[in-house]
Amino acid sequence: MNRKLEELDLNLLKLLKVVVDTRNTSTAADKLGISQTSVSRGVAKLRETFGDQLFIRKAHGVEPSELAEKLAEAAADMLTPFNNVLMEYQAFDPLEYDGDITLCAELSLIEIFGKGLYEAIHDAFPKASIYLSYWQGQSLENVLDRKTDYLIHFEAYPFPQDIYVHHIHDIEVCLVARKDHPVLTKTTELEDIHDLPLIKITSDSTVGRHDILDDVYLDNGYKPTIQLNSHSLPIIVSALESSDCIKFSSSYTARQSDKLACYPLPSKFHKFRKFSVCGGYLQAKRGLPLNQHLHQVVQSFFNSITQPPEY
Numbered sequence: 323m324n325r326k327l328e329e330l331d332l333n334l335l336k337l338l339k340v341v342v343d344t345r346n347t348s349t350a351a352d353k354l355g356i357s358q359t360s361v362s363r364g365v366a367k368l369r370e371t372f373g374d375q376l377f378i379r380k381a382h383g384v385e386p387s388e389l390a391e392k393l394a395e396a397a398a399d400m401l402t403p404f405n406n407v408l409m410e411y412q413a414f415d416p417l418e419y420d421g422d423i424t425l426c427a428e429l430s431l432i433e434i435f436g437k438g439l440y441e442a443i444h445d446a447f448p449k450a451s452i453y454l455s456y457w458q459g460q461s462l463e464n465v466l467d468r469k470t471d472y473l474i475h476f477e478a479y480p481f482p483q484d485i486y487v488h489h490i491h492d493i494e495v496c497l498v499a500r501k502d503h504p505v506l507t508k509t510t511e512l513e514d515i516h517d518l519p520l521i522k523i524t525s526d527s528t529v530g531r532h533d534i535l536d537d538v539y540l541d542n543g544y545k546p547t548i549q550l551n552s553h554s555l556p557i558i559v560s561a562l563e564s565s566d567c568i569k570f571s572s573s574y575t576a577r578q579s580d581k582l583a584c585y586p587l588p589s590k591f592h593k594f595r596k597f598s599v600c601g602g603y604l605q606a607k608r609g610l611p612l613n614q615h616l617h618q619v620v621q622s623f624f625n626s627i628t629q630p631p632e633y
Contacts, residue, residue: 339394347384430571435623438534468486471613472616485602492597503566518547570587576630
């Protein structure tokens with residue numbers, strides 16, 4: 323019996339309960355929405371598993387044995403949690419969800435897109451408590467520990483297989499500096515601009531010893547000069563406006579001020595012309611309605627964005 327029990331179709335347990343309740347295979351078939359022949363076959367499979375003593379045939383139906391009644395009661399107890407979970411999933415309403423939603427985004431992405439992201443998520447989940455933070459040293463661990471529902475980062479970041487990652491946006495990269503920059507208006511080749519001071523946005527998500535853009539400087543025999551490294555986009559914009567500093571960034575940054583402009587990326591940085599942005603969450607959460615809705619909201623937000631022209 324043990325081997326047959328392991329192979330038992332859970333649908334047969336539901337059938338068993340209905341036959342016990344109705345005491346009639348024809349009525350059971352109507353209630354289950356299947357043919358009477360299918361019910362009879364199901365009862366035969368149940369007898370193969372549990373023995374011939376399950377039901378006694380009578381003129382107008384079947385009489386369940388004590389074993390059948392106890393099995394039906396146990397089946398109901400076992401199937402109820404499954405039904406409750408399914409009902410919870412099917413009944414999930416983002417407009418009524420009043421729990422927590424925790425997102426973590428790479429710092430430069432949250433600085434540029436954070437306001438729009440918050441508004442999109444708040445519109446979709448108006449009763450939720452939203453926690454939107456920037457990526458830090460422990461952020462990956464928080465995702466793996468189920469403390470963070472959703473992440474937004476660059477696709478180049480090496481995420482483990484435990485995290486489901488999907489593409490959501492592409493960002494075209496350029497140089498950003500003040501308008502009428504005395505050097506960039508003439509040339510943007512690395513040989514001519516390598517000594518211009520750089521401004522960076524502080525990030526705890528850099529992989530390796532150097533920023534990957536710094537590696538291009540170093541590979542060509544130059545040492546990058548960092549004048550400012552800050553978490554704050556307004557501070558970075560102010561520094562760019564008032565100096566000859568440059569920043570490897572995008573037209574999203576340049577649009578933060580009418581005193582800034584985009585300039586062509588140096589040819590040696592051609593392979594970094596585009597950065598892809600990804601969204602992700604724990605693989606184990608892929609079936610959860612919260613994560614499915616959250617993914618749709620984030621993807622829709624980025625689908626609605628058109629990057630400003632550079633020139």
